[in-house]
Amino acid sequence: MRAGRRLPLRARRDAVPWEAQRPTWRAARPELIARAVRRAEARPSGNWYVVGASRDLRDDRPLGRTVAGREVVLWRDAGGRLRGGPGACPHLGAPLRRAPVRAGCLVCPWHGLKLDGGPFAGWEPYPTWDDGTLLWVRLDAVGGEPPLARPPLPERPDPGSALVAVYTGVGRCEPTDVLANRLDPWHGAWLHPYSFVDLTVREPAADGTDTLLVDVSFRVAGRLVVPVTAAFTAPGPRTVVMRIVAGEGVGSVVETHATPLGAGPRTAVVEAVLATSPRRGFAVARALSPLLRPLTRATAARLWRDDLAYAERRHAARGGGGRH
Ligand code: FES
Ligand SMILES: [Fe+2]
DSSP states (O other): OOOHHEEEEEEESOOOGGGGSOOOTSSSOOHHHHHHHHHHHHHHTTTEEEEEGGGGGHHHHHHHHTTTEEEEEEEEEESSOEEEEBBBOOTTBGGGGOOEETTTTOTTTTOOOOOSSBBBBBOOOOOEOSSSEEEEEEEEEHHOOOOSSSSSOOOOOOOGGSSSEEEEEEEEEEEEHHHHHHTTTGGGHHHOOTTTEEEEOOOOOSSSSOOOEEEEEEETTTTTTEEEEEEEEEETEEEEEEEEEEETTTEEEEEEEEEESSSSSSSEEEEEEEESSSSTHHHHHHTTTTHHHHHHHHHHHHHHHHHHHEEEHHHHHHHTSSOO
């Protein structure tokens, strides 16, 4: 079908109303989800935490965040390399997130102390990593795992040929609640009918990887949908990856990272969408990417409004504390 080859869209026939779709609650067994979460949390992170999007870090000012209760500051040195460390000035504790970057150095706004990224006056840098899409910091004192030289990155499409968007949201919950939400793909067509229809989760593979294969259609407009097969995996204790393995956009990846912020149950969700496609039309889409990015973000924001509400509800339901 020629048109079908050019356009990934399909018109849904026999569309069933939302309330008439097959309930998924029997298949979404709580112990199945809990087990997948527990196994994910046992996988190594090397103490790496996602801090934000690479493109959000400008040359002239730093990015300051609290990660797992630690104030962290990141900036780029004169060579464009990512630098980072504690967010308090070693002199009298000024907030370094407000320090301008001049000639690659962080210049403390209180008394002009300059940090070039190396240890200075008791200020010890943290290992950092810029993977081109996301910024990471390694906090060995909080992670408590054997450190890894680099964050364990899931396989991604070539960023040169992918449309990249990063969404960040914050919820009153812990990373485990975000993981539990992402490892419950059964809620997709019920909770997000504006985005997903005709969702079927295949029986989980018994290969120990906890990969969940999901056949689902993305709703584009009205009856027009894009059917795909997506594989969900949790490669680390704070990361869930959805990869398109069949249908439009094969190889596209959605990486969801949950970063504990500290000071109460607050968790940042940093989600990177790396969309790719062998289609020629996709090159045009990439050329338009500055225009498409806010659109992609708007969709992610809507999904995450509902998903964070789910994660927050789970957090509250389990007593608002502890990890399970
Ligand atoms: S507090 Fe930073 S230089 Fe004094
Ligand atoms: Fe969801």
